[in-house]
Amino acid sequence: MSERRDYDVAVIGGGLVGSAIGWGLARLGQRVAVLDEGDVAYRASRGNFALVWVQSKGLGMPEYAAWTRRSSDGWAGFAETIKAETGLDPAFGRPGGFTLCLSGAEFEARALTMKRLHNQSRMVDVPYEMMERPALEKMLPMIGPEVVGGSYCPLDGHCNSLRLLRALHTGMERQGAQYLPSHIVETIEPRGGEFHLVTTGGSVTAGKVVLAAGNGNARLGSMVGLDVPVRPQRGQIVVTERARPFLPYPVVTIRQTDEGTVMLGDSLEEAGWDDRVGSGVTSVIASRAIRMFPILKSLNVVRTWAALRVMTQDGFPIYEQSAECPGAFVATCHSGVTLAANHGLVVAPMIKAGRLDGELDVFSARRFDVPKS
Amino acid sequence: MSAAIRESCDLAVIGAGPAGLAAAATAARLGLDTVLFDEQPAPGGQIYRAITETPLSERGVLGEDYWHGGALLEPFFQSGAQYVPGATVWSVTREGEIGVSVAGAARLLQARHVILATGALERPFPIPGWTLPGVMTCGAAQILLKSSGLVAAGQVVLAGSGPLLWLIAAQYLRAGGEIAALLDTTPSANWSAALPHLPGFLASSYLAKGMKLVREVKRRVKVIAHVASLAAIGGDRVEEVAYRVFGGSETRMPVDTLLLHQGVVPNINLSTAIGCAHGWDPAQLCFTPVSDEWGMSSLDGIAIAGDGAGISGALAAEHRGRLAGLDAARRLGRIGDDARDRAATPHRTALARAERGRRFLDRLYRPAEAFRLPAPETLACRCEEVTAQQVQEAVALGVQGPNQLKSFLRCGMGPCQGRLCGLTVTELIAKARGVPPGAVGYYRLRPPVKPITLAELASLPRGEAAEKAVVRG
Amino acid sequence: MFRRAKEAGTARVSLSVDGRPIAAEAGDSVAAALLAAGITACRTTPVSGAPRAPYCMMGVCFECLVTIDGIGSRQACLTPVRDGMRIETQQGRREAGR
Numbered sequence: 001m002s003e004r005r006d007y008d009v010a011v012i013g014g015g016l017v018g019s020a021i022g023w024g025l026a027r028l029g030q031r032v033a034v035l036d037e038g039d040v041a042y043r044a045s046r047g048n049f050a051l052v053w054v055q056s057k058g059l060g061m062p063e064y065a066a067w068t069r070r071s072s073d074g075w076a077g078f079a080e081t082i083k084a085e086t087g088l089d090p091a092f093g094r095p096g097g098f099t100l101c102l103s104g105a106e107f108e109a110r111a112l113t114m115k116r117l118h119n120q121s122r123m124v125d126v127p128y129e130m131m132e133r134p135a136l137e138k139m140l141p142m143i144g145p146e147v148v149g150g151s152y153c154p155l156d157g158h159c160n161s162l163r164l165l166r167a168l169h170t171g172m173e174r175q176g177a178q179y180l181p182s183h184i185v186e187t188i189e190p191r192g193g194e195f196h197l198v199t200t201g202g203s204v205t206a207g208k209v210v211l212a213a214g215n216g217n218a219r220l221g222s223m224v225g226l227d228v229p230v231r232p233q234r235g236q237i238v239v240t241e242r243a244r245p246f247l248p249y250p251v252v253t254i255r256q257t258d259e260g261t262v263m264l265g266d267s268l269e270e271a272g273w274d275d276r277v278g279s280g281v282t283s284v285i286a287s288r289a290i291r292m293f294p295i296l297k298s299l300n301v302v303r304t305w306a307a308l309r310v311m312t313q314d315g316f317p318i319y320e321q322s323a324e325c326p327g328a329f330v331a332t333c334h335s336g337v338t339l340a341a342n343h344g345l346v347v348a349p350m351i352k353a354g355r356l357d358g359e360l361d362v363f364s365a366r367r368f369d370v371p372k373s
Numbered sequence: 374m375s376a377a378i379r380e381s382c383d384l385a386v387i388g389a390g391p392a393g394l395a396a397a398a399t400a401a402r403l404g405l406d407t408v409l410f411d412e413q414p415a416p417g418g419q420i421y422r423a424i425t426e427t428p429l430s431e432r433g434v435l436g437e438d439y440w441h442g443g444a445l446l447e448p449f450f451q452s453g454a455q456y457v458p459g460a461t462v463w464s465v466t467r468e469g470e471i472g473v474s475v476a477g478a479a480r481l482l483q484a485r486h487v488i489l490a491t492g493a494l495e496r497p498f499p500i501p502g503w504t505l506p507g508v509m510t511c512g513a514a515q516i517l518l519k520s521s522g523l524v525a526a527g528q529v530v531l532a533g534s535g536p537l538l539w540l541i542a543a544q545y546l547r548a549g550g551e552i553a554a555l556l557d558t559t560p561s562a563n564w565s566a567a568l569p570h571l572p573g574f575l576a577s578s579y580l581a582k583g584m585k586l587v588r589e590v591k592r593r594v595k596v597i598a599h600v601a602s603l604a605a606i607g608g609d610r611v612e613e614v615a616y617r618v619f620g621g622s623e624t625r626m627p628v629d630t631l632l633l634h635q636g637v638v639p640n641i642n643l644s645t646a647i648g649c650a651h652g653w654d655p656a657q658l659c660f661t662p663v664s665d666e667w668g669m670s671s672l673d674g675i676a677i678a679g680d681g682a683g684i685s686g687a688l689a690a691e692h693r694g695r696l697a698g699l700d701a702a703r704r705l706g707r708i709g710d711d712a713r714d715r716a717a718t719p720h721r722t723a724l725a726r727a728e729r730g731r732r733f734l735d736r737l738y739r740p741a742e743a744f745r746l747p748a749p750e751t752l753a754c755r756c757e758e759v760t761a762q763q764v765q766e767a768v769a770l771g772v773q774g775p776n777q778l779k780s781f782l783r784c785g786m787g788p789c790q791g792r793l794c795g796l797t798v799t800e801l802i803a804k805a806r807g808v809p810p811g812a813v814g815y816y817r818l819r820p821p822v823k824p825i826t827l828a829e830l831a832s833l834p835r836g837e838a839a840e841k842a843v844v845r846g
Numbered sequence: 847m848f849r850r851a852k853e854a855g856t857a858r859v860s861l862s863v864d865g866r867p868i869a870a871e872a873g874d875s876v877a878a879a880l881l882a883a884g885i886t887a888c889r890t891t892p893v894s895g896a897p898r899a900p901y902c903m904m905g906v907c908f909e910c911l912v913t914i915d916g917i918g919s920r921q922a923c924l925t926p927v928r929d930g931m932r933i934e935t936q937q938g939r940r941e942a943g944r
Contacts (some may be wrong), residue, residue: 037815209742240825243941246942283831283832290827298944299826300824426873513901513902521882549851609897758891788919792905823905
């Protein structure tokens with residue numbers, strides 16, 4: 001079945017990046033289509049940890065720390081807007097967050113990383129504190145005896161990311177965006193100032209196209225003159241049954257959700273396109289979590305997940321507009337939760353205007369062309 | 374009884390029902406180093422539950438079909454297979470690594486070949502109020518009867534459709550239980566639809582047995598046929614059952630215990646989590662694993678026997694178990710193709726005989742759509758308390774299948790991992806989208822398929838690569 | 847409401863449920879013992895607080911979750927009774943550490 005439709009923007013990808021941008025564009029009055037795959041797809045958005053995290057971002061690119069901080073600062077307002085529009089609460093909280101260290105060596109390494117991060121010129125102000133055990137115990141009285149200390153940042157927070165995704169889908173529909181599931185994009189043809197997309201659900205034509213398809217962007221980018229060097233990087237998560245609230249602060253690898261479940265992470269694995277879980281990694285995750293919070297040990301694991309992050313060589317996002325095909329954009333990152341506020345409220349207006357602001361130049365994929373000295 | 378679990382074996386069989394007992398016995402007798410894991414403390418699975426320990430020793434109560442299960446025990450215990458009861462298998466990988474937990478301690482075992490024999494579970498029966506205390510499955514009542522000699526007291530109503538409904542009613546009455554009414558939800562149109570399969574049924578043993586059971590029950594129990602709707606009503610527990618006969622008005626009956634049953638479906642959680650391919654069976658209205666005539670799944674080294682491969686009943690299960698056991702021996706080089714095929718012949722004949730008449734039963738007792746697709750306010754997912762209406766609204770938002778639905782509404786994220794909601798959710802989505810359930814698919818599951826504690830998970834062996842993947846600077 | 851149609855003839859077992867003593871027979875599951883003692887609901891759900899009771903008796907529904915000897919979320923239908931067992935109905939979410 002072939003359908004011709006007219007849109008101002010076709011966003012390819014209905015995950016956290018695509019739906020935030022689609023929502024943002026729709027509420028600016030743009031006619032938007034958000035194209036998505038079917039029920040079984042890689043979907044990094046289903047596997048994330050739901051942190052809205054600032055503390056360790058930007059080592060190697062201080063502009064990323066600034067970009068992150070901006071999104072974190074805007075997140076509360078973003079959450080209120082979403083909640084007001086949809087009735088769905090992303091359950092955002094910003095109590096501050098921790099990275100915990102289980103040995104002197106881990107603590108030293110962490111302290112050094114944070115120091116290097118903050119010593120960068122052009123680094124923005126992000127408050128943090130290296131806390132040794134006595135100070136840590138005051139905030140997290142239930143930490144295990146092996147925890148020697150950690151880093152704390154008052155700007156760190158978390159949300160319910162699956163509810164956020166549902167809220168963005170609900171919100172974008174209410175704002176008039178058209179969600180097109182089972183429309184896997186086979187080709188994009190730039191033609192006469194427009195983009196003609198051939199998909200498994202029919203043809204779609206739009207004035208602009210935004211590639212927000214995660215690891216699928218690599219294939220699509222070449223069709224519109226964009227180089228998008230992303231690769232899958234597996235991460236595994238362990239989830240427990242619901243428990244009464246006991247953990248008021250998120251830790252970078254342990255957080256208690258608003259539903260009471262405890263999420264434990266995470267791993268960095270170069271496993272290609274294999275998104276299956278493995279008992280070795282989940283066992284290590286469980287083990288470290290219990291060492292950090294012994295109270296966890298008798299909770300039941302009800303679920304494990306693996307998902308494929310969308311990873312660049314340096315770990316920073318790619319935002320770029322195509323020089324060869326004006327009107328084609330790419331937005332891709334592995335922090336779709338933290339950056340959701342920016343995507344919906346900052347990037348979407350740029351796309352509507354037809355131009356990414358200069359502040360995003362640093363995120364262009366051309367940075368990978370620079371020969372290393 | 375169970376010695377320490379070894380680190381490796383030739384064959385791991387999961388489930389000590391008829392298929393598992395027969396498979397393990399067959400394979401072990403042919404020289405395979407075999408371990409049989411089962412969650413219950415005693416063998417028999419569900420159909421032969423408590424066969425070694427039931428207080429109902431008077432054979433007429435549970436009937437000869439039940440006591441036949443005893444014949445599977447001695448061959449198994451004589452075969453040399455290791456039996457590990459009280460063992461919860463929470464993970465099986467396609468490479469044959471078994472994750473199992475016994476008495477709260479988890480460990481891994483490497484098998485060269487695996488036979489899943491985890492059987493069936495009751496089809497979900499999502500009527501309004503089905504989560505109220507006092508509402509249970511007929512299977513639950515049967516287990517209480519067999520294992521502990523308990524019958525429901527007060528006003529007991531059975532509701533649903535299928536041969537097991539009549540069997541359980543009869544067993545209950547023989548044990549001295551009382552049943553106020555049996556509400557039969559079998560649609561009258563099913564009779565004519567089942568007619569083409571009648572010859573097979575007439576030639577089977579089901580006809581005589583079935584008629585005898587129905588007569589026995591109808592003599593003593595008020596049976597109301599053509600029930601088109603049901604609801605359990607109450608505050609903190611069920612107090613009334615409301616029903617409507619096709620074309621009639623609503624009637625209410627006081628009830629203390631409401632027992633529901635509308636057939637059984639394969640328990641596919643383990644086969645799904647392993648990654649075996651499954652297909653929608655439009656005759657049985659459920660997902661079944663893809664398997665060949667030996668029970669081999671779509672993944673080499675993982676076989677499935679018994680009702681877990683497709684509902685065929687207890688006798689068929691034991692014959693399929695023997696076939697899977699023979700094939701395991703052939704694949705691990707103990708016997709050749711010819712020996713396997715020769716040995717299989719009597720089991721294939723017995724299997725064909727055991728399956729005679731089932732297509733008639735499947736069609737006759739096919740549950741009505743009204744009882745598979747709940748009303749909007751009724752819970753589709755018990756664990757996460759998600760209503761049918763919420764599912765339909767999500768489809769209206771563009772959700773294509775149960776996995777995206779899971780991430781939006783949490784259906785399937787509770788401890789039961791979709792065992793009580795999976796089919797309902799798939800059918801609701803299919804109906805809302807106007808596509809067949811096979812096109813919608815099922816939840817993607819991952820281990821642990823049964824909960825284990827974090828401490829247990831943490832205690833498992835892991836290599837350096839796993840450590841490195843997790844512990845970073 | 848359940849009654850014994852047939853005694854098992856096995857040893858009597860004493861347990862407590864939320865501090866109250868009940869009797870059971872050796873070989874009963876905890877779920878069977880609760881039902882035989884006339885206990886209607888064994889928990890309230892962590893989602894809405896609705897009362898729930900054993901539904902399937904075969905370990906697949908996870909409705910029969912109770913705290914046994916201080917450890918929460920145990921499936922009562924898969925746990926054989928033992929003399930002196932302390933059962934507590936599980937109210938809402940489990941408490942981490944128990």
